[in-house]
Amino acid sequence: MERPAVARFGLLGKVTAHPGQRDTLVQHLLTAASLVGTAPGCDLYFVSTSPTEPDTIWVSEVWRSRADHEDSLLLPGVRELIAKARPLIASAESIRTVPVGGKGLPRLRVLPLVPRPTLT
Secondary structure (H helix, E strand, O other), rough: OOEEOOEEEEEEEEEEEOOOOOOHHHHHHHHHHHHHOOOOEEEEEEEEEOOOOOOOOEEEEEEOOOOHHHHHHHOOOOOHHHHHHHEEEEEEEEEOOOOOOOOOOOOOOOEOOOOOOOEE
């Protein structure tokens, strides 16, 4: 059995814009994608809209580590962009994930699982 050498950090975010503000908020999120997309450790920052919920936006993020994600919030322009976008948001929720791979993600180095010693 194998395990990833380093566990990635993922976020799946559902953002609901105030009515009529979705497209403006999408533009802010796409700007965010440009700002953090070249940050160290950013493997994916993807913005989608819902075909059935007119004010809903989905944001998928994959980072090499949680620390890389936190560091991205300190990049020039990110805090200002968050301040601009915040008034357009009616609600937001996110789910943390541990991305393990798939099309579009760089392959992680894999190490064999080492059984833990049992305590007797």
